[in-house]
């Protein structure tokens with residue numbers, strides 16, 4: 295087998311052995327993609343198309359909605375679709391023509407459908423115009439290849455807010471779950487526009503139950519989104535509390551900017567602190583140290599500080615070495631506390647620890663709260 299590549303290679307480097315020809319299935323010269331969705335050789339598809347167009351020795355008469363007739367071959371149709379096959383099996387063979395009515399879709403859609411059964415080809419504009427009819431036909435006559443093609447085209451090209459309701463209903467009818475989910479998502483995302491579409495109005499008339507179900511999913515989705523935001527906000531608060539707890543340990547242990555530990559000389563030139571929570575906490579600690587109303591239930595700032603100190607003690611692993619003020623006192627008090635209050639604190643401690651880490655190490659522990 296000679297080809298241009300081999301000849302030129304031999305001319306350039308005669309001393310290099312000629313590579314063997316590629317296996318035939320890798321050769322690209324014979325494969326042409328003439329239309330979308332078709333990868334058969336052009337001459338082959340032309341033959342099949344001609345067989346359909348010329349209706350040579352056709353033995354099937356397809357009758358469409360507008361009383362048009364499309365001729366076809368029972369052998370091709372029966373081979374491509376099990377539904378046609380059983381239809382022909384049931385019909386009397388004595389008749390010259392099998393009569394097959396296909397109504398409810400435009401004649402042109404039926405023609406595109408039958409042509410696909412011959413050559414596995416279609417024109418792009420035909421698909422665009424008749425994709426919904428082709429989806430129904432491919433489902434009804436069990437032609438999975440065309441059905442997959444229609445689903446893919448709808449998903450990637452033709453699905454929009456205006457036709458989403460129609461496509462959604464067809465997806466349910468034609469057992470196309472993926473397409474159904476994609477439509478549903480699109481409807482939820484663009485509910486206002488989708489509910490104003492003609493498809494929605496038609497559905498309201500013909501399938502009020504489906505409309506009710508859709509409305510329920512829309513309100514559930516709104517609720518879910520709300521819950522998500524609520525949870526995210528909650529998580530943010532717990533995370534801030536966790537960071538405040540870390541910063542409190544750091545302030546009392548290492549000192550930070552204007553506050554130093556009681557047994558260490560405070561270094562004015564220390565490196566900037568990495569704890570974001572220090573800024574707020576530092577002024578709170580300074581206020582707490584100087585406030586005249588330093589009693590539980592007194593000044594709001596002090597009250598907050600009391601709570602933070604108690605929370606710290608609930609989280610603290612070892613109050614004997616801890617430098618946070620009142621840590622040990624709170625621990626002792628906790629042991630005498632009422633069970634109801636204790637449970638509340640334990641829930642809070644668990645939520646805080648779970649936002650940041652499982653164990654709370656090195657300073658905090660879930661076990662410390664029990």
Ligand SMILES: [Zn+2]
Pocket residue numbers: 541544545549550551567568569572
């Ligand atoms: Zn700091």
Ligand SMILES: [Zn+2]
Pocket residue numbers: 581582585586587588593594595596597
């Ligand atoms: Zn105060």
Ligand SMILES: [Zn+2]
Pocket residue numbers: 606607610611612613616617618621622
């Ligand atoms: Zn402590």
